[in-house]
Amino acid sequence: MIIHSFTNDYSEGCHPAVLQALAHTNLEQQTGYGEDEYSLRAASTLRTLIGKPDADVYFVAGGTLANLLVLSSVLKPFESVISAETGHINTHEAGAIEATGHKVEAIISPDGKLCPEDIQPLLDKFPLYHTVRPRVVYISNSTEIGTIYTKMELTELSEFCRTNDLILFMDGARLPSAVTAHSNELTLADIARLTDVFYLGGTKCGALFGEAVVITNDALKKDFPYHQKQRGAMLAKGRSLGVQFDALLQDNLIFDLARHANEMAVKISHALKVKGHHNFLTDSDTNQIFPVLHYRTINELQKRYGFYVWEHINEEEAAVRIVTSWATPEEKIDAFIADLERNL
Amino acid sequence: MIIHSFTNDYSEGCHPAVLQALAHTNLEQQTGYGEDEYSLRAASTLRTLIGKPDADVYFVAGGTLANLLVLSSVLKPFESVISAETGHINTHEAGAIEATGHKVEAIISPDGKLCPEDIQPLLDKFPLYHTVRPRVVYISNSTEIGTIYTKMELTELSEFCRTNDLILFMDGARLPSAVTAHSNELTLADIARLTDVFYLGGTKCGALFGEAVVITNDALKKDFPYHQKQRGAMLAKGRSLGVQFDALLQDNLIFDLARHANEMAVKISHALKVKGHHNFLTDSDTNQIFPVLHYRTINELQKRYGFYVWEHINEEEAAVRIVTSWATPEEKIDAFIADLERNL
Amino acid sequence: MIIHSFTNDYSEGCHPAVLQALAHTNLEQQTGYGEDEYSLRAASTLRTLIGKPDADVYFVAGGTLANLLVLSSVLKPFESVISAETGHINTHEAGAIEATGHKVEAIISPDGKLCPEDIQPLLDKFPLYHTVRPRVVYISNSTEIGTIYTKMELTELSEFCRTNDLILFMDGARLPSAVTAHSNELTLADIARLTDVFYLGGTKCGALFGEAVVITNDALKKDFPYHQKQRGAMLAKGRSLGVQFDALLQDNLIFDLARHANEMAVKISHALKVKGHHNFLTDSDTNQIFPVLHYRTINELQKRYGFYVWEHINEEEAAVRIVTSWATPEEKIDAFIADLERNL
Amino acid sequence: MIIHSFTNDYSEGCHPAVLQALAHTNLEQQTGYGEDEYSLRAASTLRTLIGKPDADVYFVAGGTLANLLVLSSVLKPFESVISAETGHINTHEAGAIEATGHKVEAIISPDGKLCPEDIQPLLDKFPLYHTVRPRVVYISNSTEIGTIYTKMELTELSEFCRTNDLILFMDGARLPSAVTAHSNELTLADIARLTDVFYLGGTKCGALFGEAVVITNDALKKDFPYHQKQRGAMLAKGRSLGVQFDALLQDNLIFDLARHANEMAVKISHALKVKGHHNFLTDSDTNQIFPVLHYRTINELQKRYGFYVWEHINEEEAAVRIVTSWATPEEKIDAFIADLERNL
CATH class of the missing domain: 3.40.640.10 (Type I PLP-dependent aspartate aminotransferase-like (Major domain))
Structure with a gap:
């Protein structure tokens, strides 16, 4: 779901x-x-x-x-x-x-x-x-x-x-x-x-x-x-x-709303980097991030979250696009990070 | 005003x-x-x-x-x-x-x-x-x-x-x-x-x-x-x-709203006709009516109401466009009719 | 033909x-x-x-x-x-x-x-x-x-x-x-x-x-x-x-050629006017003329000459368009005039 | 000239x-x-x-x-x-x-x-x-x-x-x-x-x-x-x-004319290849050829012939475009080849 x-x-x-x-x-x-x-x-x-x-x-x-x-x-x-x-x-x-x-x-x-x-x-x-x-x-x-x-x-x-x-x-x-x-x-x-x-x-x-x-x-x-x-x-x-x-x-x-969106995306990026995962398609601290993930990670995450697979990298990996907004609740970010870390 | x-x-x-x-x-x-x-x-x-x-x-x-x-x-x-x-x-x-x-x-x-x-x-x-x-x-x-x-x-x-x-x-x-x-x-x-x-x-x-x-x-x-x-x-x-x-x-x-708008315009047309004024540019019972009025009537009305002078008819008269909407209050129509009758 | x-x-x-x-x-x-x-x-x-x-x-x-x-x-x-x-x-x-x-x-x-x-x-x-x-x-x-x-x-x-x-x-x-x-x-x-x-x-x-x-x-x-x-x-x-x-x-x-074309058309107009026929769609002395002719005249002329019926006037008459060019031979004009006069 | x-x-x-x-x-x-x-x-x-x-x-x-x-x-x-x-x-x-x-x-x-x-x-x-x-x-x-x-x-x-x-x-x-x-x-x-x-x-x-x-x-x-x-x-x-x-x-x-144009261009290509010059931008036997030449050769040839320098290759060389047509006289090709060989 x-x-x-x-x-x-x-x-x-x-x-x-x-x-x-x-x-x-x-x-x-x-x-x-x-x-x-x-x-x-x-x-x-x-x-x-x-x-x-x-x-x-x-x-x-x-x-x-x-x-x-x-x-x-x-x-x-x-x-x-x-x-x-x-x-x-x-x-x-x-x-x-x-x-x-x-x-x-x-x-x-x-x-x-x-x-x-x-x-x-x-x-x-x-x-x-x-x-x-x-x-x-x-x-x-x-x-x-x-x-x-x-x-x-x-x-x-x-x-x-x-x-x-x-x-x-x-x-x-x-x-x-x-x-x-x-x-x-x-x-x-x-x-x-x-x-x-x-x-x-x-x-x-x-x-x-x-x-x-x-x-x-x-x-x-x-x-x-x-x-x-x-x-x-x-x-x-x-x-x-x-x-x-x-x-x-x-x-x-409008700028306070944008800042919130950015912070939510950056929280995900940060969590990945803390885990030693530094592979991103582009270097972004705005509300769109493009981490490169294993397909098995992607498949697991897609059971619970909606996002695009942005670019096929190789047989094992793809870049995904994660977008946050002014309305993204921080608890959804925390849940996503937990799921992400579990499946890295 | x-x-x-x-x-x-x-x-x-x-x-x-x-x-x-x-x-x-x-x-x-x-x-x-x-x-x-x-x-x-x-x-x-x-x-x-x-x-x-x-x-x-x-x-x-x-x-x-x-x-x-x-x-x-x-x-x-x-x-x-x-x-x-x-x-x-x-x-x-x-x-x-x-x-x-x-x-x-x-x-x-x-x-x-x-x-x-x-x-x-x-x-x-x-x-x-x-x-x-x-x-x-x-x-x-x-x-x-x-x-x-x-x-x-x-x-x-x-x-x-x-x-x-x-x-x-x-x-x-x-x-x-x-x-x-x-x-x-x-x-x-x-x-x-x-x-x-x-x-x-x-x-x-x-x-x-x-x-x-x-x-x-x-x-x-x-x-x-x-x-x-x-x-x-x-x-x-x-x-x-x-x-x-x-x-x-x-x-x-949406149709109830439209009906209200029509009724407000028709109320004005009706008031004019009751007074013997049958001169309209077109025959309309929708929310846009185009009565032909004397310029002196128009000038008086424009002191208190907004509307377009639609078409110059002759030196004395022009057709005006009166548009009503779903939000037009009936009391404004009544006030307008009273002012109109006073200045015909 | x-x-x-x-x-x-x-x-x-x-x-x-x-x-x-x-x-x-x-x-x-x-x-x-x-x-x-x-x-x-x-x-x-x-x-x-x-x-x-x-x-x-x-x-x-x-x-x-x-x-x-x-x-x-x-x-x-x-x-x-x-x-x-x-x-x-x-x-x-x-x-x-x-x-x-x-x-x-x-x-x-x-x-x-x-x-x-x-x-x-x-x-x-x-x-x-x-x-x-x-x-x-x-x-x-x-x-x-x-x-x-x-x-x-x-x-x-x-x-x-x-x-x-x-x-x-x-x-x-x-x-x-x-x-x-x-x-x-x-x-x-x-x-x-x-x-x-x-x-x-x-x-x-x-x-x-x-x-x-x-x-x-x-x-x-x-x-x-x-x-x-x-x-x-x-x-x-x-x-x-x-x-x-x-x-x-x-x-x-280029202007000598144009003058010739005009003269050829005017010769036709002139011939018509000499015969008392003054009915033209427009007043032209250039290389396009639009005489109004009886349909029976038109029908006769179309057996030997190409031209457009330009505008239906009434049940008996239409305006035709006769166009001449730099290359129009004067003998064709003369033949056309003769045929036209014969059928007026 | x-x-x-x-x-x-x-x-x-x-x-x-x-x-x-x-x-x-x-x-x-x-x-x-x-x-x-x-x-x-x-x-x-x-x-x-x-x-x-x-x-x-x-x-x-x-x-x-x-x-x-x-x-x-x-x-x-x-x-x-x-x-x-x-x-x-x-x-x-x-x-x-x-x-x-x-x-x-x-x-x-x-x-x-x-x-x-x-x-x-x-x-x-x-x-x-x-x-x-x-x-x-x-x-x-x-x-x-x-x-x-x-x-x-x-x-x-x-x-x-x-x-x-x-x-x-x-x-x-x-x-x-x-x-x-x-x-x-x-x-x-x-x-x-x-x-x-x-x-x-x-x-x-x-x-x-x-x-x-x-x-x-x-x-x-x-x-x-x-x-x-x-x-x-x-x-x-x-x-x-x-x-x-x-x-x-x-x-x-039209095809005979095209064939002549092609032959004129190919004659130039052929002359270059006979001299051991095989460097062309593209492989063409039509009426456009693009030999890569030294700038000094290009400069000499441009004193007597018109053509475009098509693409800069390096400091010494560029590809030129030589185009022939149905009207190109063979003697001009022969003259061009002689001049080209002299300046290779």
Whole structure:
């Protein structure tokens, strides 16, 4: 019998404070399309948090929608976006970016991150106008495999992009988790300063659904609502998103939730390392960890826990993905660790 | 001071039963992407309601997204969709359908409805392969101007479509309002039988957000989730939609809510007619009415109520749009009627 | 037995001077992709002709390709193009513009031309970002129904566009015919000055195929070759187009050919008017005329001549389309007139 | 001084027989849009040649246009095309395929060819509807780097595609060169039988421009002219293509021309091998060869001949691309060989 699922970080609903805010504001009449007072206040709070009083903030229903909306609003028809091969837009969005007309240029990267050396060869391609022209660098933080950018890494990438007239776009579906990781060096303000556009994910951190898109580069702000409307990414009841983010941003709730999720995952990693097990697919202290385990261990654990076998390593071992969330109870972690240790 | 807004039917939040359902199920772990038990149960309830046990049901975040998703999944690149000129896809979706590559062929229709005689000329166009080929007939019920289809109208249109190999798609953003109108003759089962695909709108009738897309034509079912994912129309936390529709479909709650909205609007129409005022832009007993009023009446009313001036008629008069919702309190209607009568 | 076809102006091959130029230059090695010396020289000749030394000139294979290329290079995703309902892009391009993602907003116009009063209402639409935003005004000269713009008409339209930040794009598939019509007041230089981008059609006036796209608005020039390449509108052997236009532009050959075509059509119109027949669908002195004839006349003529019945007028009459070309022999015109007069 | 260019195979015009055919048929009136008698006859000749009396044949202006037309007509929005990383659609078409909405999935392949083992991993991706679904396998023959498919290779690939419900599409921009190479084992009939759709390139083998698209899979035939029209790939004067292919297919002229081109390239390869120089980037006996030469040799040769330095190998050496054509004079080859030997 499955006693807990570590399959993903969107198995539960939303934090109770979000539900309370929805209930509390429910019968007020509000303007539609994101112009309600809660959306405006949440946007204002976020601007303060990132130290960018002029940033534009939009709330959209999900990550794929945020990605395709931002990229299709930025790119000209012949321009491409560069992504790590593991990038969500390159793998698990059913070709959403290409469906808006743009090539995703994928770069192999074992840690799921991009650096200037990865990108330079794409800029050196000959000849003019026969190839697509790279215009956006898409990164995820935390990445799809749990890693995060150091301050030096993001700074170098940002400088490289500005030197080469490239837009830097951070998919922040798990940004709350990234900036609250133990090893994290980046503030939200750093991220707002070093990127041109990013989003802060609510779906995977305490909201029923929703991502907050933040545009800091002035050149990208114009006409964004037209794109948002056209892609079906503007809710009539925009308040449904605004009220949630307004609640999540009060007293940094969203970050406290993310920190809890990280701690739960790290507790598992730590337990493994204490037992001398140091074999992980990637080095992560966020809410996704990828230990490499024997198949017999995996088989035993799968009797009581849900999780993905992520990558076959050899005949004896595979990397699994264990994901925790803001709602993961510590006693489930303790139970999992006990079961894990028993079966190592 | 504005004491009530009749600007639209999405100014308030959701029905309390929806919030309760969200709260009640909140911490359960559920499968993502619409495969949670609440989405499955809501789909099943809906299938029963329409008498189509094989129908496919999908929940998406909003109307524009539902429209672009359905149409882009049905149409080949060179195929077009026929719409009344007032159709939402032709006017207020910022070119969302064209952005997926398809022409909207608009037909002038004073009552916002389509009939076979409107469509035949588009089928008679010469010559082959130089023009787009009409493939979908898009109708709204209730329409954007408050009218509804009679059983004969929908039956004739359905037969015409089947004879001419056209797909009939009903935008049901306000379908709950249509099927509960006093003059309505159509059951949901009729609609499911006479169309190929339709949706039942939650955003405008008791949900925080969400539309339930129902596909009854087998030929349109295949691969729909791929399209849904690609357009950013598949929520990771699909439960956020499923729980809401599960609550709204219990004991026909959604239809009770729609009936209330209709009655509130009709009360205003009735009051006008009792006073001898029979001038309306369209004949509506749904939750949107369009009385033609003197500008001085309009100006007086706008001091205390929110609503749109919909269409300039002449130097003295304009049609206004008054929209009621599931949440409209009867005392606001009474106050409005009193103010209206005072200023006629 | 059909002795001559007046069905269109692309039934014959190319002017002999074009074939000679192709033969004469055939074995020279030339650079590809439109950078051969003949393309460069033809572009230069055209720049001189229009008095715009900085204009960008590109040669593409056909009219639909030119239209979709220009429009998709100019428009942002949510922007629309305004066209007369009879405009080629709105009727006979199988949805080519929509396939690049853009709405064509069609305006009913009996003479196939647009004026500021037609366009203003589209600019007045409310509200922001829910509708598409008109950005390009597309006109054809001569139009699809044979009419041409006067200098005042084009000047007023141009001024209106500049005042309203609209791009004016002239489809010149039959521009040689327009500027050589007896009633024409516009020089090529006027057209280059009053529009932002236009093309000069070769397919319908002496070439095997090909249109010369001329961009005079600096803002539209950047990156055009990327768009051209991406749409498949850049020939590897660009010389095949360059050599043809180089020949057609020498000593104004292309305009002499157009003048001949016009004169042949006008001879027919004149003959009808001399006989007291003044009923035409449109007022044209270009190479397309649309006389309204009795069906019995039409039936008799169709035994010996090819042409389209363009529009059913009433039970007795229809408008037909008679098209002449650079290659139409005057004796065929004379024979046609004789047959026509015999059957009026 | 440059005495000859080996930069590409489209530097010259067309074979004199093509010009003669254009001249001979020039003033005949013919039906437009590819329904002229020459297009019909050329299609018929091609059908006989490939032994497929039911094949559909269309003539289009260029290779990129043929590729984007075929792929966008075959693929549903969420379906992808698999290509070698060196495939023309993946590199030198400025994102033309993605602009029609589809992902190109690129596979690294040193010889530019694809085999079942390359493709299987893409079919094994999990999970359903989150990823694109591969649908077309795109191959070039000869490839962009001069190699050709053996009969066993193409047979295995064809069987794999049919087993896995994949469409096999051969880019035949240089197919005449492939099937006349000394090492070739495949007839045109083999290719027509083993693929679902392919094209025979004229631009690079004796035509002014043009590719003949051949569809043998019945499921892909329907509605193709709509796609062709919509993409701007249907010439009004379709005869301009039909007459050329009619001439090139008479007495197998196009293949004789290709054989000459191959022999000219092979003569250079042979001369190098006789001198003990066996270092080539790929193993080619088609009209593109890629010898690896010292930079000092390259620099000397570039004083008198045009060609691309294709790939930097090390500080001393690079691979160059030498391309011959139907029009390459043997004396230029002899001169080049003499210069090459002098500078090895």
